[in-house]
Amino acid sequence: MAVKYIPEPFRIKMVETIKMLTREERIKKIKEANYNLFNLRGADVYIDLLTDSGTNAMSDKQWAGIMRGDEAYAGASSYYKLLEAGKDIFHYGYIQPVHQGRAAEKVLFPLVLSEGKFAISNMFFDTTRAHVILSGARPIDCVIEAAKHPFKRCKFKGNMDIEKLEKIILEKGPENIGIVVMTITNNSAGGQPVSMENIKKTSEICKKYNIIFDIDAARYAENAYFIKRDEEGYQDKSIKEIVQEVFSYADMFTMSAKKDTIVNMGGLIGVKDGNSPLILKIKAACISFEGFFTYGGLSGRDLEALAIGLYEGLDEDYLKYRNGQMEYLASRLDDAGIAYQAPIGGHGPFIDAKAMFPQIPYNEFPGQVLAIELYIEAGIRSCDIGSYMLGNDPDTGKQLHADFEFTRLAIPRRVYTQSHFDIMADAIIAVRDRADKIKRGYKITWEPPILRHFQASLEPIEK
């Protein structure tokens, strides 16, 4: 039985019209897009679940803040407002705005990584992995084994494998590990949360071997909600208190603010030690790549909206409703026997496309097959989180075989309502019901050397 949908703790003040094309039109559009959903025009999509990044609805307070944004080149009041919010929430000595998450990675990673070095994470997201490689180093994923089994329901499935982490550090030599990155929630593993205990243990290992511990904090508020809900001893703590404890274990954070901070553009770098020699280097790199360090590639109005969004993202009524949407959709999938990374994570279902299309091998991209079918079925845009996204080995050029083949339906914040969720569930079920008729997947006819999934062209493989 579907669980009860938790009503929105807000009402709608502004609307944006969406339109569904006919099935024939959608078949034509996806072909014209070379079977790459990133090539579709937004207007040709009915429910856009390509990403939950920058697609969120801002509040009346944030829009009001936009009008108050101070556009001074240096030292704008909106910068100081953001700085104070950042210091208040994270208790960090230095907060650097940047234009988005990958800018934080581009600024920070070359300062701590270079050829011959390694970066270890519970799981790198695609841009994070790319910036490790671009800095000359190599990324190593170290998620717990349970994450690789979508059917295995367990709490905190995004955790770092602590034993493996220490083993890799000793194998490669602690002096060769430039950084350990804890991604919360663990996006590539299905938006799965990481426990406080796991964050603490990872921090202890980093301290033991004198390695920088960085939090990739894109979905830190959703992660804190899971800790409050599921980890013993946190039920009576506020989300803010949980966030403060999480960040107390790290040395720094890189954040895409386009997710849990509920803005359309923005990112942050945080450094705990306000006297760290890294801060001057971060400021210098920022000036070269992003803009003067008091605006970091953002308008004053963006800084203002970000400062407000940092608090709104921590609101418990909002987080409960947000999580309720996921639980509602998950229960509809459970009722229909659809396999997904279970239990459902923080920002949407990751459907197990390998289970839905057992006849399609990893190198014909089952996750992409399902994404294309969902577009044809109901105008829903989702994306592959599997071998298609993972790409080729940077050293051998060979297609990598991902641990899982997911299709991610990433849910924007405060945007879609219960009826949209029913359309999502109905479409997934309809595709599953005809899945055995789809015999083959796709081949890549053109791809760029890095982050290929954004731009590649594909073609259906004929039977």
Ligand code: F0G
């Ligand atoms: N880290 C994580 C965990 C992310 O999910 C993302 C982006 C980034 C870093 C990079 O941030 O986009 O602001 O430059 N994830 C988006 C997604 C794109 O669809 O999951 P960005």
